[in-house]
Amino acid sequence: MAHVLEVYDLEKNFGGVVAAHNINVTVDEGETIGIIGANGAGKTTFVNMVTGYLPPSGGRIEFLGKSVVGLHPRDVTKRGLCRSFQVPQVFLSESIFDNMLVAYGIAERSGLGLFTPIHTDERAARVDAHLKRYQIEDYRDVAASALPQGVRKLLDIAMATVRNPKLIMLDEPTSGISVEEKFGLMDIIMEALRQEDTTVMFIEHDMEIVERFVDRVWAFYQGEIICDAPTAEAMVDEKVREFVIGQEYHPAHLEGGAHA
Amino acid sequence: MDFELLLVILVDGLVYSSYLFLVAVGLTVIFGVQKVLNVTHGAFYSFGAYLTAYLIGLWINDAEGGAFELLAFSLAVILIGSVFLGIVLGVLIERGLLKFLYTRDEHIVVLATFAGFLVLEDVILLIWGTDPYLAFRPLELMGSSEITGLIFDNYTFTMIGLSFLVAFVLWYGLNRTQFGKVLLAVIFDREVSMAMGINVTKIFLITFMIGTFLGALGGAYHAPIISVQPGIGVEVIVLAFAVVVIGGMGSIPGALIGAIVVGLSRAAAVHLYPELELFVIYAIMALVLIFRPEGLFAPIQARKI
Amino acid sequence: MTRLFDKTFWGLTIGLVALFALNFLLEEWMRSIGLQSLSRGCVAIGLLVLWRTGLVSFGHALFFGFGAYTVAMLQIIGVNDIILLLIGGCATAGLLALVLGFLLRQYRAIFFALLNMAFSMILYGVLAKVEALGSTDGIGINQVSFFGFVPSDDSYRPTLFIFAVIFAYIAAVGSHWYLKSTLGLMTMAVRENEIRVEYLGYSAEKAIHIKYVLSGVLAGMGGVIMALTIGHVDPDSMVYWTVSGDFVFITILAGTGNVGATFIGALVYELLRTYAFEFAPEIWQLILGGSLLLIIMFLPDGLWSIRSEWRNRRALAAAKSGDAPAGE
Ligand SMILES: Nc1ncnc2c1ncn2[C@@H]1O[C@H](COP(=O)(O)OP(=O)(O)OP(=O)(O)O)[C@@H](O)[C@H]1O
Ligand SMILES: [Mg+2]
Numbered sequence: 046m047a048h049v050l051e052v053y054d055l056e057k058n059f060g061g062v063v064a065a066h067n068i069n070v071t072v073d074e075g076e077t078i079g080i081i082g083a084n085g086a087g088k089t090t091f092v093n094m095v096t097g098y099l100p101p102s103g104g105r106i107e108f109l110g111k112s113v114v115g116l117h118p119r120d121v122t123k124r125g126l127c128r129s130f131q132v133p134q135v136f137l138s139e140s141i142f143d144n145m146l147v148a149y150g151i152a153e154r155s156g157l158g159l160f161t162p163i164h165t166d167e168r169a170a171r172v173d174a175h176l177k178r179y180q181i182e183d184y185r186d187v188a189a190s191a192l193p194q195g196v197r198k199l200l201d202i203a204m205a206t207v208r209n210p211k212l213i214m215l216d217e218p219t220s221g222i223s224v225e226e227k228f229g230l231m232d233i234i235m236e237a238l239r240q241e242d243t244t245v246m247f248i249e250h251d252m253e254i255v256e257r258f259v260d261r262v263w264a265f266y267q268g269e270i271i272c273d274a275p276t277a278e279a280m281v282d283e284k285v286r287e288f289v290i291g292q293e294y295h296p297a298h299l300e301g302g303a304h305a
Numbered sequence: 306m307d308f309e310l311l312l313v314i315l316v317d318g319l320v321y322s323s324y325l326f327l328v329a330v331g332l333t334v335i336f337g338v339q340k341v342l343n344v345t346h347g348a349f350y351s352f353g354a355y356l357t358a359y360l361i362g363l364w365i366n367d368a369e370g371g372a373f374e375l376l377a378f379s380l381a382v383i384l385i386g387s388v389f390l391g392i393v394l395g396v397l398i399e400r401g402l403l404k405f406l407y408t409r410d411e412h413i414v415v416l417a418t419f420a421g422f423l424v425l426e427d428v429i430l431l432i433w434g435t436d437p438y439l440a441f442r443p444l445e446l447m448g449s450s451e452i453t454g455l456i457f458d459n460y461t462f463t464m465i466g467l468s469f470l471v472a473f474v475l476w477y478g479l480n481r482t483q484f485g486k487v488l489l490a491v492i493f494d495r496e497v498s499m500a501m502g503i504n505v506t507k508i509f510l511i512t513f514m515i516g517t518f519l520g521a522l523g524g525a526y527h528a529p530i531i532s533v534q535p536g537i538g539v540e541v542i543v544l545a546f547a548v549v550v551i552g553g554m555g556s557i558p559g560a561l562i563g564a565i566v567v568g569l570s571r572a573a574a575v576h577l578y579p580e581l582e583l584f585v586i587y588a589i590m591a592l593v594l595i596f597r598p599e600g601l602f603a604p605i606q607a608r609k610i
Numbered sequence: 611m612t613r614l615f616d617k618t619f620w621g622l623t624i625g626l627v628a629l630f631a632l633n634f635l636l637e638e639w640m641r642s643i644g645l646q647s648l649s650r651g652c653v654a655i656g657l658l659v660l661w662r663t664g665l666v667s668f669g670h671a672l673f674f675g676f677g678a679y680t681v682a683m684l685q686i687i688g689v690n691d692i693i694l695l696l697i698g699g700c701a702t703a704g705l706l707a708l709v710l711g712f713l714l715r716q717y718r719a720i721f722f723a724l725l726n727m728a729f730s731m732i733l734y735g736v737l738a739k740v741e742a743l744g745s746t747d748g749i750g751i752n753q754v755s756f757f758g759f760v761p762s763d764d765s766y767r768p769t770l771f772i773f774a775v776i777f778a779y780i781a782a783v784g785s786h787w788y789l790k791s792t793l794g795l796m797t798m799a800v801r802e803n804e805i806r807v808e809y810l811g812y813s814a815e816k817a818i819h820i821k822y823v824l825s826g827v828l829a830g831m832g833g834v835i836m837a838l839t840i841g842h843v844d845p846d847s848m849v850y851w852t853v854s855g856d857f858v859f860i861t862i863l864a865g866t867g868n869v870g871a872t873f874i875g876a877l878v879y880e881l882l883r884t885y886a887f888e889f890a891p892e893i894w895q896l897i898l899g900g901s902l903l904l905i906i907m908f909l910p911d912g913l914w915s916i917r918s919e920w921r922n923r924r925a926l927a928a929a930k931s932g933d934a935p936a937g938e
Pocket of ligand 2: 089216
């Protein structure tokens with residue numbers, strides 16, 4: 046069994062705030078992980094540490110068997126571990142196409158290639174194909190600042206996947222999206238990522254999304270993972286129900302049973 | 306090093322420091338509240354100097370009368386003139402220019418104030434022409450003292466006193482008055498203060514007038530010592546930048562410390578290694594920026610994620 | 611966009627040819643204005659590159675002055691050919707930028723601007739005291755040879771003009787191509803979002819550093835041209851902070867949309883200065899400052915912004931009329 050990501054004894058403090066404590070987890074190739082937890086539980090901090098944005102206070106992080114602690118985000122990215130952001134990080138005043146063009150330009154550069162024109166027909170074709178996979182080709186020439194939230198989120202993820210990463214961590218891909226559109230958006234994302242053969246982890250507050258798309262759940266509470274279990278199990282876990290999703294929530298797979 | 310030289314450096318340095326502080330403090334007040342690095346400040350200094358030199362030349366240089374009355378009159382000219390300039394120029398620049406720029410990039414605002422500076426410098430030339438003005442009388446009237454064989458004008462010592470007075474008044478106003486509390490709130494977080502119902506527009510205008518007044522006061526009080534002529538503002542503004550950057554932009558104690566650091570090192574350079582005079586100020590500025598980009602006294606800022 | 615030989619390239623080339631032709635017609639004072647515009651234009655291209663990266667330097671007179679004084683120093687040791695002087699000026703300025711860049715690349719916004727100014731004022735303080743270089747009076751620059759060729763007195767200035775035009779042309783076309791390259795597009799990327807650049811796999815600081823060196827080289831080139839044009843270098847007109855201010859002024863005047871526009875901006879600035887100084891010496895700064903204010907107030911990003919705004923609206927309208935799957 047190939048582990049994509051292994052995390053041992055991860056710790057992080059901000060002054061007195063414990064944002065990560067005693068985190069030990071592994072991710073296997075092809076599995077889809079859902080990260081849940083209340084606001085401020087430490088989910089984003091976890092992603093930040095794994096991708097090199099924040100240095101951990103302690104512990105080990107290994108990606109494809111090699112440590113990534115101490116690397117810059119750019120180096121982690123180059124190894125094939127990419128992420129998206131809670132607030133999309135795009136080039137706001139540029140069109141979707143130019144955003145992707147720059148993303149591809151940087152990803153495909155090699156030595157003096159940096160000095161060649163960024164816009165080539167082949168690269169433009171790759172960009173257009175990519176936009177199609179994420180179904181945002183209609184917005185090709187619209188500046189990112191003028192995009193609807195959902196499209197901007199998709200662009201953010203599309204930009205994170207230009208290197209065809211082995212593992213991608215999505216930070217709240219559906220935040221700020223209306224309930225009706227969430228599923229459609231997730232369908233697009235998961236389908237595109239499946240085509241790219243990428244292992245996916247995503248942070249999510251909506252349990253219906255989690256149940257639909259996720260194999261395994263990690264529940265964060267005050268910097269600790271209080272549950273690491275298959276989705277169905279996690280949804281009925283007492284601690285998870287108490288600290289994360291609330292007692293009123295009825296998991297979908299139990300619904301049928303309850304009515305019978 | 307012998308003791309006399311040390312003393313001279315100290316006295317010289319403190320006099321120069323007080324000059325720098327008076328010039329820089331208005332700049333830092335405005336930056337602290339409005340986050341505007343205000344190049345027009347150099348022109349406020351020139352205006353203060355010109356107005357004072359002109360009026361003292363007109364009324365006092367050749368006037369008859371007791372030393373005390375004439376000095377009191379000079380002081381009144383300096384003060385009233387600076388207040389007048391603070392109001393007129395302050396309103397003009399804040400309402401007529403900066404108001405439109407608060408949403409723009411920091412460096413655009415700097416450039417706009419640079420443009421305003423160019424305009425004001427020529428307005429000064431239009432009003433007062435290119436000939437130098439001298440306002441020597443107050444200097445004469447106060448006489449001089451001798452320290453270890455060197456002659457110092459007494460007037461320059463009063464500048465040290467004025468600096469401490471200004472520093473104290475500002476400190477008191479900021480920490481012990483209602484207006485100061487409001488101001489601190491605005492400095493800490495503009496958006497939140499607005500939400501709390503503070504009239505930020507009014508606060509900005511008042512602060513800017515105070516800053517302008519301080520700039521003009523620096524020039525006005527300095528006028529009797531220098532020959533007031535074109536170009537004095539250009540020199541002053543970069544020095545003020547250096548002081549403010551060293552102290553930490555927006556910090557009043559910072560401006561005081563920055564002025565003392567720069568003043569003393571310049572005096573030391575002048576007396577020990579004269580060829581380093583100009584170099585030393587900017588070298589300190591660069592060093593401080595390298596090791597403490599926020600300056601020696603960086604004001605606390607709200608955390609923005 | 612794919613091609614190197616685009617509209618801007620041809621525009622610059624036509625400008626080159628036109629200036630060659632004009633050289634025969636120009637009176638000497640016009641040629642002087644032309645030479646100074648070319649010189650300041652080169653510096654302003656460097657600032658344009660930084661500006662597009664979101665950085666403004668209030669101290670590029672540092673590199674400008676470095677280039678100019680390199681000419682003086684090389685002449686002292688007997689180097690007198692224009693090409694060697696140019697290479698020398700660009701190299702020293704570029705080297706200085708390379709070294710300072712390790713520090714400056716960590717700074718942004720006002721700190722970047724002021725740290726640059728501090729360094730330029732340090733150089734000013736040094737040059738004002740160095741006797742060997744004439745301290746505040748500066749030092750004269752001799753006439754130079756052109757690849758060994760020494761023109762007659764009559765044809766010296768026209769020859770200098772031709773060479774300056776060629777240098778500026780190379781700088782402009784090179785910068786234009788650079789800005790279209792992957793590395794060049796990084797200017798925009800760094801300005802807009804450094805986090806994204808990092809997560810795409812490139813170092814934002816490295817990108818800034820490269821641009822800083824480029825701008826230093828260009829400013830050095832401007833300094834060389836200026837030194838040869840005025841035949842004199844001195845700290846006040848080469849390194850003082852107001853000189854840096856003028857460069858920024860030109861950048862704003864020209865807008866940052868196009869490299870070619872920079873030379874037009876530099877020319878307008880030069881004309882403004884010359885005529886204002888000639889016909890209204892009391893208020894030439896007022897005119898300069900006033901025009902700068904008008905541009906800042908009414909044309910924030912130059913004419914380019916109007917164009918892209920309009921493009922954007924059209925594209926959004928087109929997207930909405932088609933069926934957009936990914937929701938509002
Ligand atoms: N850079 C930082 N400096 C100081 N404290 C931080 C920093 N980043 C996060 N924190 C703190 O760490 C804790 C965890 O924050 P984190 O952003 O990881 O939460 P989260 O689980 O992603 O929450 P949300 O659902 O709101 O996104 C919070 O208390 C937060 O205030
Ligand atoms: Mg988060």
